[in-house]
Amino acid sequence: MKFNPADTIQDLQYFGEFGGVNPSISDSSTYTFLSAKTMVDTFEGNIDGCHLYSRHTTPSNLNLGDALAAMEGTETANVAASGMGSITPVLLQLCDAGDHIVSSRTIYGGTYAFLKNFIPRLGIQTSFVDITKLAIVEAAITKNTKILYCESVSNPLLEVADIIGLSAIAKKHNLKLVVDNTFSPLSITPAKLGADIVCHSLTKFINGSSDAVGGVVCGSQEFINDLRSVNDGASMLLGSTMDSLRASSILKNMRTLHIRMKQHSKNAAFLAGKFHADGLITVYPGLESHPSHELFKSMMNAEYGFGGMLTIDAGSLEKANALMELMQQKNIGYLAVSLGFYKTLFSAPGTSTSSEISEDEQKEMGLTDGLIRFSIGLDNDIERTYRMMKTCMIEVGVLENELVL
Numbered sequence: 561m562k563f564n565p566a567d568t569i570q571d572l573q574y575f576g577e578f579g580g581v582n583p584s585i586s587d588s589s590t591y592t593f594l595s596a597k598t599m600v601d602t603f604e605g606n607i608d609g610c611h612l613y614s615r616h617t618t619p620s621n622l623n624l625g626d627a628l629a630a631m632e633g634t635e636t637a638n639v640a641a642s643g644m645g646s647i648t649p650v651l652l653q654l655c656d657a658g659d660h661i662v663s664s665r666t667i668y669g670g671t672y673a674f675l676k677n678f679i680p681r682l683g684i685q686t687s688f689v690d691i692t693k694l695a696i697v698e699a700a701i702t703k704n705t706k707i708l709y710c711e712s713v714s715n716p717l718l719e720v721a722d723i724i725g726l727s728a729i730a731k732k733h734n735l736k737l738v739v740d741n742t743f744s745p746l747s748i749t750p751a752k753l754g755a756d757i758v759c760h761s762l763t764k765f766i767n768g769s770s771d772a773v774g775g776v777v778c779g780s781q782e783f784i785n786d787l788r789s790v791n792d793g794a795s796m797l798l799g800s801t802m803d804s805l806r807a808s809s810i811l812k813n814m815r816t817l818h819i820r821m822k823q824h825s826k827n828a829a830f831l832a833g834k835f836h837a838d839g840l841i842t843v844y845p846g847l848e849s850h851p852s853h854e855l856f857k858s859m860m861n862a863e864y865g866f867g868g869m870l871t872i873d874a875g876s877l878e879k880a881n882a883l884m885e886l887m888q889q890k891n892i893g894y895l896a897v898s899l900g901f902y903k904t905l906f907s908a909p910g911t912s913t914s915s916e917i918s919e920d921e922q923k924e925m926g927l928t929d930g931l932i933r934f935s936i937g938l939d940n941d942i943e944r945t946y947r948m949m950k951t952c953m954i955e956v957g958v959l960e961n962e963l964v965l
C-alpha cells in the first residue's frame with residue numbers, strides 16, 4: 561500500500577497517565593531511579609524506556625518525535641527548540657574540521673548564514689550551487705565532502721530539489737543527503753525518495769499557530785542516538801532542547817495538519833492561477849509554468865497539493881512595500897516573516913528572511929527587490945480574498961488592469 565503520512569500519524573495511539581485521551585505532559589527536568597545500576601545503564605545508553613534528564617529526552621518530546629518520524633517515514637526523530645536548533649547539530653555531527661558541504665544556494669537565510677559565516681570558523685567549508693542542476697551539484701563534490709544539503713522546496717524562491725536524483729549522487733559519493741522539508745510537510749516525504757536525514761522548522765506549517773518555535777531531525781535510530789550521545793552528540797551537547805509543554809501543544813496541533821495543508825494548498829493554487837493569469841510574475845510549484853512542476857508532481861503525495869507558499873514580483877521594493885502595507889491595512893493578512901499561519905503572511909525576503917545573503921548573491925540567484933513571499937492562509941472564501949488583493953494591487957500600481965470583479 562502506498563505510504564500516506566497522515567495515515568501513519570493517525571495510526572499512532574497515546575494515552576495520558578490517568579487514561580486521558582491526550583498524553584500527560586512530563587513536567588520534570590530530572591527522573592528518579594529505583595536502582596543505581598539502572599541509572600548508570602541509562603546514562604551509557606544501554607537501556608531503553610528510562611529517562612535521565614530532560615535535555616536528553618522527555619516523554620512528551622519522544623511522543624512528538626514519534627509522530628514526526630511516522631509522518632516522515634523514518635525510524636525515529638529528535639525534536640529541538642527551533643528549526644535552527646535541529647539543523648545546526650546535524651551539520652556539526654556529520655562534519656569534522658577540514659570537511660566540506662555541497663548546499664543549495666537558495667535556502668533559508670539563517671541556514672545560509674550558518675554555512676557561509678559560522679562553520680568556516682570550525683574549518684568546514686561549503687560550496688553553494690544551483691541544486692536544480694544535478695551535473696553542477698556532482699561537479700562541486702570534493703574528496704572532503706560529507707553532506708549534500710537542500711530544501712525540498714526552497715526558501716524563498718520555491719526551487720524544487722530532485723530528491724531521487726540527489727540521493728543517487730549522495731550514494732555514489734558516500735555522502736549524507738540532508739533535506740529541510742519545512743515548506744512541504746505531507747506533500748513531499750523526502751526519506752521515501754532517498755534522503756538520509758529530514759529536518760523541519762516546526763515553527764511553520766506543522767505547528768500552524770505561530771505561537772511556538774520548534775524543530776525536528778528525522779532519521780535512523782543510529783544517527784539520532786549519535787545526536788543524543790552524552791559524550792559527543794551535537795544535539796545533547798549544544799543543548800537546543802524543546803520544552804515538554806511546547807512538545808505537547810505542537811503534537812495536538814499536528815492532528816489537523818493534513819486538513820490545514822489541503823486548505824493552504826487549495827487557496828495558494830487558486831491565487832497563483834489568478835495572479836499568473838493577471839500577468840504577474842508568479843512562482844508556485846503547482847503552476848505549469850514552474851520549471852519543476854513535473855518534478856514536484858512526480859515526487860508528491862498528491863492529495864496534499866503543491867503547498868501554501870507562492871511568490872510574486874511586485875516590480876520594485878517600493879511597490880512591494882506599499883502593497884504589503886495596504887494588504888495589512890485591509891486585513892487580508894499580516895506583514896510578517898514566517899509561514900504556516902491561518903492568516904496569510906507576506907514579506908519581502910530580500911530585506912527580511914534572506915537579508916543574510918549579500919545583494920550580489922541575491923541578484924545571481926534571481927532574488928529580486930520586488931519579490932513578495934506569501935504564506936497563504938486558511939481563508940474560507942479565497943475568491944473574496946483574491947478580489948481584495950487585486951483591489952490593493954491596482955491601488956498601488958502593481959496591476960494596471962481595470963478592476964473587473
Ligand code: PLP
Binds near residue numbers: 668760762
Ligand atoms: N528552515 C526553513 C526553510 C525556514 O524557513 C526556517 C525559518 O524561517 C528555518 C529552517 C529555521 O527555523 P526556526 O526559525 O524554527 O529556527
